[in-house]
Amino acid sequence: MFGSITTDMVLAILPEIALLVLIAVVFVTDLVVDEKRRGILAWTSIIGLLITMLLTAFFAQPGAEAETLWGGMLRHDWLAYVSKLIFLFGALITTVFTLNWDSVRFKGEFYVLLLTSTLGMTLMGASADLIMLFLSIETTSIPLYVLAGFLTDDDRSTEAGFKYLLFGAMTTAVMLYGFSLLYGFAGSTGLYEISAAIGAGQIPAAALAGAAVLVLVGFGFKVAMAPLHFWAPDVYEGAPTPITAFLSTASKAAGFVVLTRVMIAAFSSVQAEWQLMLAIAAVISMTLGNLVALSQTNIKRLLAYSSIAHAGYALLGVIAASELGAASVVYYFLVYVVTNMAAFGVVIVVSRVIGSDEIADYAGLSRRSPGLALVMLLAFLSLAGIPPLGGFIAKVLVFAAAVQAEFVWLAVIGVLNAIIGLYYYLIVLKVVYLTPGKDEQKALPTPRPQAVALVVSIVLLLLMGTVFAPWYQWALNSASALF
Amino acid sequence: MTPIQLVFLFVAFATLWAAFMVVTRNNLVHAALFLVIALFGVAVLFVMLEAGFLAVIQVLVYIGAIAILMIFAVMLTRGDVDDIPDITNRYAGWVGLVAVLFFSSLVILMAQWPSFTALAKPILSSRDTIVELGTALVSPNGYVIPFEVASVMLLAALIGALVVARPRKGK
Amino acid sequence: MQIETALLIEWVVKSTILIFALLTGFAYTTFYERRLLALIQVRIGPNRTGPFGFLQPAADGLKLIFKEELIPANAYKFVFILAPILTVIPALIIMAVVPWGGAIELFGRQIALGLTDINVAILYLLSVASISVYGIVLAGWSSDNKYAMMGGLRSSAQMLSYELSLGLAFVVPILLAGSMSLNQIIEAQRGVWFIFYQPIAALVFYIAMLAEVNRAPFDMPEAEQELTAGYHTEYSGMKFSLFFMGEYMKMIAVSAIFATLFLGGYRGPFVDTYPLLGPLYLFLKVFLSLGLMIWIRATLPRLRYDRLMAFGWKILLPLSILNVFVTAVIIVVFGL
Numbered sequence: 001m002f003g004s005i006t007t008d009m010v011l012a013i014l015p016e017i018a019l020l021v022l023i024a025v026v027f028v029t030d031l032v033v034d035e036k037r038r039g040i041l042a043w044t045s046i047i048g049l050l051i052t053m054l055l056t057a058f059f060a061q062p063g064a065e066a067e068t069l070w071g072g073m074l075r076h077d078w079l080a081y082v083s084k085l086i087f088l089f090g091a092l093i094t095t096v097f098t099l100n101w102d103s104v105r106f107k108g109e110f111y112v113l114l115l116t117s118t119l120g121m122t123l124m125g126a127s128a129d130l131i132m133l134f135l136s137i138e139t140t141s142i143p144l145y146v147l148a149g150f151l152t153d154d155d156r157s158t159e160a161g162f163k164y165l166l167f168g169a170m171t172t173a174v175m176l177y178g179f180s181l182l183y184g185f186a187g188s189t190g191l192y193e194i195s196a197a198i199g200a201g202q203i204p205a206a207a208l209a210g211a212a213v214l215v216l217v218g219f220g221f222k223v224a225m226a227p228l229h230f231w232a233p234d235v236y237e238g239a240p241t242p243i244t245a246f247l248s249t250a251s252k253a254a255g256f257v258v259l260t261r262v263m264i265a266a267f268s269s270v271q272a273e274w275q276l277m278l279a280i281a282a283v284i285s286m287t288l289g290n291l292v293a294l295s296q297t298n299i300k301r302l303l304a305y306s307s308i309a310h311a312g313y314a315l316l317g318v319i320a321a322s323e324l325g326a327a328s329v330v331y332y333f334l335v336y337v338v339t340n341m342a343a344f345g346v347v348i349v350v351s352r353v354i355g356s357d358e359i360a361d362y363a364g365l366s367r368r369s370p371g372l373a374l375v376m377l378l379a380f381l382s383l384a385g386i387p388p389l390g391g392f393i394a395k396v397l398v399f400a401a402a403v404q405a406e407f408v409w410l411a412v413i414g415v416l417n418a419i420i421g422l423y424y425y426l427i428v429l430k431v432v433y434l435t436p437g438k439d440e441q442k443a444l445p446t447p448r449p450q451a452v453a454l455v456v457s458i459v460l461l462l463l464m465g466t467v468f469a470p471w472y473q474w475a476l477n478s479a480s481a482l483f
Numbered sequence: 484m485t486p487i488q489l490v491f492l493f494v495a496f497a498t499l500w501a502a503f504m505v506v507t508r509n510n511l512v513h514a515a516l517f518l519v520i521a522l523f524g525v526a527v528l529f530v531m532l533e534a535g536f537l538a539v540i541q542v543l544v545y546i547g548a549i550a551i552l553m554i555f556a557v558m559l560t561r562g563d564v565d566d567i568p569d570i571t572n573r574y575a576g577w578v579g580l581v582a583v584l585f586f587s588s589l590v591i592l593m594a595q596w597p598s599f600t601a602l603a604k605p606i607l608s609s610r611d612t613i614v615e616l617g618t619a620l621v622s623p624n625g626y627v628i629p630f631e632v633a634s635v636m637l638l639a640a641l642i643g644a645l646v647v648a649r650p651r652k653g654k
Numbered sequence: 655m656q657i658e659t660a661l662l663i664e665w666v667v668k669s670t671i672l673i674f675a676l677l678t679g680f681a682y683t684t685f686y687e688r689r690l691l692a693l694i695q696v697r698i699g700p701n702r703t704g705p706f707g708f709l710q711p712a713a714d715g716l717k718l719i720f721k722e723e724l725i726p727a728n729a730y731k732f733v734f735i736l737a738p739i740l741t742v743i744p745a746l747i748i749m750a751v752v753p754w755g756g757a758i759e760l761f762g763r764q765i766a767l768g769l770t771d772i773n774v775a776i777l778y779l780l781s782v783a784s785i786s787v788y789g790i791v792l793a794g795w796s797s798d799n800k801y802a803m804m805g806g807l808r809s810s811a812q813m814l815s816y817e818l819s820l821g822l823a824f825v826v827p828i829l830l831a832g833s834m835s836l837n838q839i840i841e842a843q844r845g846v847w848f849i850f851y852q853p854i855a856a857l858v859f860y861i862a863m864l865a866e867v868n869r870a871p872f873d874m875p876e877a878e879q880e881l882t883a884g885y886h887t888e889y890s891g892m893k894f895s896l897f898f899m900g901e902y903m904k905m906i907a908v909s910a911i912f913a914t915l916f917l918g919g920y921r922g923p924f925v926d927t928y929p930l931l932g933p934l935y936l937f938l939k940v941f942l943s944l945g946l947m948i949w950i951r952a953t954l955p956r957l958r959y960d961r962l963m964a965f966g967w968k969i970l971l972p973l974s975i976l977n978v979f980v981t982a983v984i985i986v987v988f989g990l
Binding site (some may be wrong): 004005009013020023070071073074109112113116117119120123129131132135136138139142143145146149150152161185202203204206207210 | 588589592593595596597598622623624625626627628629632633635636638639640642643644645646647
Binding site (some may be wrong): 512516519535536539540542543546547548551554555558559611612613 | 785
C-alpha cells in the first residue's frame, strides 16, 4: 500500500532531517537549562549547523543524473545541493553574529525560528511540486516575519515585522492564485509534469503568461525585486541586524533558486513573455535600487537598496534562460551571500559598540578598528564588482549570459548601473577611511567568534574571485540539472 | 435545467452575494457573519462535487475555527461596536476597475481553452475516498513530505505567535 | 444524481420523526431532570400537572409562549433574534448521521433506521459541534450587556478548548473500527463495546461532551452567582426557551453519540432478528447517559473558570493525545 523508502530518498533529505533534529535539541535545551546558562543555545545551533553542513557536503551529494524523489515532491540535484549549502552557510554566519547580542542570545525560540526558516529554504531549493513549493515558502517566511519583529520592545522592529507580514501575506495569496491556475491548466502539481502538460495541451499562451505574472509576484517579493521591493528598506532597517543579514542573503538566494527552477522548468513554453517581464523588472530594480541608494544616510537602508539592485543584476542570469545564465545566477549567489554576510557582519559589530546605524557615525572606523575597515572595504568593493574579488566574476558571468542570450541592451544597462553602484559604495568607504571621527582613539574590539566568521567570509570572497574553477564547476553542475 | 443545476446556481449566487457583502459592510461583525455564509456556500459546493470530506473540513476549520476566531478578535478588540463610517479610500474605484478587468480577461482567456468547457471524467475508485486520502498523505510516494513540513511550519507559527503575543516583563 | 420520489418521501418522513422525537425528548428531559434532581435532593418535584406530573412540560411550554418578549433598546436586533435560532439548528441537525437501528422491511422497501449514513459521519458530528458555538457568542455580543458578553466569551473559549479533546476522543473509535461511518463503528462493537476496550477515551469523551453542552460542572457561561444568567440574561419568552431547547436537545444528541461510539449504539440482544428493538436499546442507553449527567449536576460543584481552562488544556488534552498515540501504536504493532 505504501511504497518503501530507499537510501537515496533518505540521503536527499539528510540536511532537513539534521535540521529537524537540531531544532528539537535546541527546543528541549531551552526547556531544561536554567536561564543564566542559556548562552549554550547559540553554540548548540552553531555546532549543529556545522555538523549539518558537513553531513550535507559529504553524504547528500547527488549523482550526475537529477532524481525526482518522494513521490515527485523533491528534486535531488546539484542545484538543490549547492543551494542547501548556501542557506546553511547563511544560517551559520547569522547565528555567529547573534553571539554577543543579549536580547536574543538567551532565547531558544529565536534559534528555533531561525533554524525552521533555514529548513524551509533547504526545501525551497529542492521543491519540484507546487504544493511542496508553497509549503516550503511558507515555512521559510512565517518564522522570518516573527524574527523581523522579534524585538517587541522596539517599535521599529515591530513595524518591520508587521510590514513584512502584510506584504508577504498579500503576495503569497497572489502567488497561490497563480499556482491554482497552473494546476487547473496542467491537471498536475509537479513542475516537470506541468511543463509536459503545457507542451501537449492547447492552453492559450496569454493565460499561461497571466499565471506566470501571478507566480512572479510571489517570487518577486521573496527576492525583493522591483516593483515588489517596497517592504525591503523598512524591514531591513527595523529588523534585528543579523536577521536583516539573513533576509538579504539566504532568503533572497532561496527566492532566486525557486525563480530559476520554476521559470525554466514549468514556463518554458511562454519563455519570451516572462523574459520580457523579468527584463523590465530587472531594469527597474537595478536603476531604482542604485539611484535611491545614493541618497541614503542609514547603512542598513543603503544595503537594502543595494540588495534590490543586486536582485536586478542576478535577474539577468535568469532572463538568459540558458545553461550559462543559470550557472551565473548560482555563482552570483555563492558570492553575494558571502559578501553581504561580511558587510552586515561589520554593521552588526560596529552598531553593537556605537549604537547607531548612521553612515556618518562610521567616520574614523579605519583608525578605531583597521581590521573591520578592511573587511568592509573588501566586501563593498566586491559588491561594486571590482577585481580580484568574487563580485567581479559574478557580474561578468551575469552580463556574459545576458549578451549570449542576445539581451545586449540589458547588459549595457547593467554595466552603467554598476558604475553608479561603485559611487555610493565608495562614499561609504570614504567616510570609513578619510573622514575624521569623534572617538578615534577608542579602539573598537571585535569579539573572537565574529572575527572568525568575518575572516572566513573574506577568505571565501577572495577565493571566489581568484580560484575560479571549483566554484564555477558547482555552478555549472547546478545549471545542467535544470536543462 | 436539472434540479441540481438550479441548486448550484442558487448556492453560487448566495456565495458570491455573501462574499460581496463581506467587503462592503461597515460593521465588522456583520462582515464576519457574511463571511460565514460565503464559507458555508463553498462547503455546499464541495458537497455537490461529492467531496464530502472537503465539505465537512471546510465547515470544521473555516466556519468552526477561523471565522469564530475572527468574530472573537473583533469583539475583544473593538470597545464600541459602532459602524466604521467609511471603509473605502480614494483608490477604491481603481481597485474595483482592476478587479473587473482581471476577471473579464480571465474569463475571455479561459473561454479559448478547449478543456474549459469539457466535462471532467468522474473519479472512479473502488476504494473509499477517505482511505485513499489518508494513504496519500502518509505514503512516501505521495504527500508525506509536505504533510510533515506542514506540521513543522505550524509548530513554528505557534512559537512565533507566542513570541509576539506573550506579555512582556514590566509591562 | 437522480433522486427517486419514494426516497424523497422516506427522507421527509424520517426527518419529521427525528425532529418530533427530539422535541418530545427535550420536553421530557426537563421533566426527567427535575424529578431526578428532586429525588437526589429528597424532594418530590413537579407532580401536580397530569398523572405523576407528566403534563408539566406542556404547561411550561404554554407559559413560555405567553410570556412577554423583551428586546433591549441597544441590542443588535438582527443578531439578537438570529442567535437563538443558530443555537437550535445545530442541535437539530447533529442527529442526522446517528443510526437508530438496523434496516426494516416496510411497504416492500428496505428502510434503514437512521436518516443517512455518510462516510465522514464523525467529521460531520465535529463540524456541527463546532458551529454550535455561534449562537452563544452572538447572543452574548448582541445583548449589549456585560454579563451576557462575559458569558458568551467564556462559553466559546470553553467550547473551543474542549473541542480538541473531543475530537481526539473521536479518533479512538475510528482507529478501532477502521472507518468514520457510524454504522460501521456500531458494527465493529458487535462483540465488545468500545467502552471496555477504551475506558480512558470514553471518560475523556464524556467530560469533553459535558463541557461542549455547557452542563455542570462546566456550566460556566450561566454561572448565576457571577454572571446572572450568562449569555441569555437578556432573553425572555420564546427566545429564551429556544436556548433552553438547544441545550437539552444537545444533551440528548451527545448522549446518543456517546452511546453510538462507546456503548454499541442500537445494538443489544436479539436486535438482528427484531430490528425494531434497535431504537428501544438506543433510547435506554440515552436515558442512562442523561441520568448520569443529571446525577453529576446534582453532585459536583461548578469549577472555577481558570481551573476549567487549565484542566482542559493541561490534563485532558495531553491525556487524549497520549491515548490516541498508544492506541495507534498498539494497533500497528499487534496488527489488530
